[in-house]
Amino acid sequence: xxxxxxxxxLINDAILSLGIKPNICQQxxxxxxxxxxxxxxxxxxxxxxxxxHLEDKIPTISMMSPILQVPTDFEQTKSLHQFILESNHKLxxxxxxxxxxxxxxxxxxxxxxxxxxxxxxxxxALSYHAQSFIQIIGEKFDINKDS
Numbered sequence: 311x312x313x314x315x316x317x318x319x320l321i322n323d324a325i326l327s328l329g330i331k332p333n334i335c336q337q338x339x340x341x342x343x344x345x346x347x348x349x350x351x352x353x354x355x356x357x358x359x360x361x362x363h364l365e366d367k368i369p370t371i372s373m374m375s376p377i378l379q380v381p382t383d384f385e386q387t388k389s390l391h392q393f394i395l396e397s398n399h400k401l402x403x404x405x406x407x408x409x410x411x412x413x414x415x416x417x418x419x420x421x422x423x424x425x426x427x428x429x430x431x432x433x434x435a436l437s438y439h440a441q442s443f444i445q446i447i448g449e450k451f452d453i454n455k456d457s
Contacts, residue, residue, distance in 0.1 A: 317357060317369065317421055324429035325355075351375045351440035353433065357421060371424065373432055374416040375440035378453050382411060386451050393450070397443070403432070404439055413447070415440050 318341060322332035325344065335344040335355075344355040353375050360370040380390065394406045394413070404417045417436050419428075447453060 314369075320424065320426055321355065321357065321371070321429060324426045324433065327426065327430060328433065348433070348437035349441045350444050351437045353437055353440070355433075360418075369421040370418055371421045371429065371432070372416060372418040373436045374414050375436055377406075377413040377415055377440060377443050377447060380408065380411050380413055380453070384451075384453070390447070390451055393447070401439065402435075404436055415443060 321344065322336070325332040325335060325346065328348075330346055330348075332344065335346040337343040337345065342357040346353050346355075353373055356372045356374070358370060358372070359367050362368055380387070384390070390413075394408075398405050403419075404415055407414050407416065415436065417432055419432065
């Protein structure tokens with residue numbers, strides 16, 4: 311689903327207000343996808359049509375940050391999972407998931423009626439927490455992000 315130009319411009323304006331050039335971040339082959347870095351965190355922004363529990367199609371914005379790749383032979387998997395669950399409970403709008411051995415911190419919200427400042431706050435919060443967790447988990451579990 312191509313997003314409306316007004317949605318694209320809203321996201322580009324939010325990215326630009328943070329001092330990041332949106333034309334560098336937006337993916338040429340997918341106008342609904344942006345990739346950028348804030349500090350040590352990579353942030354991927356995706357706009358898509360999602361289906362809610364009533365089967366309505368709703369435009370949403372998701373922001374994801376890959377925290378680290380969990381080694382397949384990681385001996386502390388149970389402890390890491392416990393840490394993730396406890397951290398999920400403490401986060402307000404962000405949450406952890408694991409996909410293809412990657413620990414991902416993400417946040418999703420309805421795109422309709424969002425303002426630029428709300429997108430900036432989503433991006434700020436996600437990148438702040440991602441940078442913190444990259445360091446905390448790396449130190450606590452002795453995992454290198456590039457493992």
